[in-house]
Structures are given as structure tokens and as C-alpha cells.
Amino acid sequence: MTDYRDYGSSTADDVVAKLEAVNAKVDEMRKNMENDPDSMGDKILKAALPSITGLVAGKLFQMVWDRGTAKRFGDVKGDSVKGLLLSVAFAGLSAAVGAAVSQLSDRSSQAIVDRRHRKAGK
Incomplete structure (x- = not known):
């Protein structure tokens, strides 16, 4: 039987990492907007x-x-x-x-x- 959990977890980890990068960028943009005088x-x-x-x-x-x-x-x-x-x-x-x-x-x-x-x- 093939174990799909290892294959799926690396793809899921990649997706989560990309979403975290997007979240960090959005947080940075929000901070810049709030600090804009x-x-x-x-x-x-x-x-x-x-x-x-x-x-x-x-x-x-x-x-x-x-x-x-x-x-x-x-x-x-x-x-x-x-x-x-x-x-x-x-x-x-x-x-x-x-x-x-x-x-x-x-x-x-x-x-x-x-x-x-x-x-x-x-």
C-alpha cells in the first residue's frame, strides 16, 4: 500500500508556508498604512x-x-x-x-x- 501522508504533507507544508508569507506581507502593508501620516x-x-x-x-x-x-x-x-x-x-x-x-x-x-x-x- 502507498503511503500518501508523506507526499501530501510536504505539499501541505509548502502551501502553509506560502500562506504564512502572504500573511506576513499583508501584516507589513497594514502596519505601513496605519503608520502613514x-x-x-x-x-x-x-x-x-x-x-x-x-x-x-x-x-x-x-x-x-x-x-x-x-x-x-x-x-x-x-x-x-x-x-x-x-x-x-x-x-x-x-x-x-x-x-x-x-x-x-x-x-x-x-x-x-x-x-x-x-x-x-x-
């Missing part, structure tokens, strides 16, 4: 402020660009060389402005959250 409002602020600021800055830049190019160059067709160059220039400048605004608003939202934590700690 940021509230849900802080996390929403740190995500929403840079997004909204970037959207507004992008729209303002596009509006200023459109007015400036319309005054300087008139109505430029997109298939002309001048239109292509203006499109490339707009893309580069827009990316630069977007990156700068993103960095500044990211830092400012973190500063707001830090200030809230300092006030709460007093």
Missing part, C-alpha cells in the same frame, strides 16, 4: 492640486499662444511650413511649461500637507 484628504489634495493646476496652466498657455500667433502671423494653415514649425514650437514650449507647473504644484501641495501636519502636531 497622510489622511485621505491629504492624498486627494496631493493628487488633485497638481492635476487641476496643470490643466489650468495648459489651457492658459494655449490661449496665450493662440492669441500671440494670431496677432503675429495671422491665420496660419496647419499644412504650411510655418504652421508645422509653430506646432513644433508649441509642443516643446507646452511640455516645458507643463513640467515646470507640475513640479511647482507638486511641491506646493506637499508643503500644504506638511504645514497641516505641523499644525496638528502642536
Whole structure:
């Protein structure tokens, strides 16, 4: 007769060991979440402020660009060389402005959250 207990116990031990590893990871993640000083409002602020600021800055830049190019160059067709160059220039400048605004608003939202934590700690 074949003894299945030895074969099953090593597989069961492997399963139990993997479940214990998962349990340890979940406990570690729970501990990190409980020790996180940021509230849900802080996390929403740190995500929403840079997004909204970037959207507004992008729209303002596009509006200023459109007015400036319309005054300087008139109505430029997109298939002309001048239109292509203006499109490339707009893309580069827009990316630069977007990156700068993103960095500044990211830092400012973190500063707001830090200030809230300092006030709460007093």
C-alpha cells in the first residue's frame, strides 16, 4: 500500500508556508498604512492640486499662444511650413511649461500637507 501522508504533507507544508508569507506581507502593508501620516484628504489634495493646476496652466498657455500667433502671423494653415514649425514650437514650449507647473504644484501641495501636519502636531 502507498503511503500518501508523506507526499501530501510536504505539499501541505509548502502551501502553509506560502500562506504564512502572504500573511506576513499583508501584516507589513497594514502596519505601513496605519503608520502613514497622510489622511485621505491629504492624498486627494496631493493628487488633485497638481492635476487641476496643470490643466489650468495648459489651457492658459494655449490661449496665450493662440492669441500671440494670431496677432503675429495671422491665420496660419496647419499644412504650411510655418504652421508645422509653430506646432513644433508649441509642443516643446507646452511640455516645458507643463513640467515646470507640475513640479511647482507638486511641491506646493506637499508643503500644504506638511504645514497641516505641523499644525496638528502642536
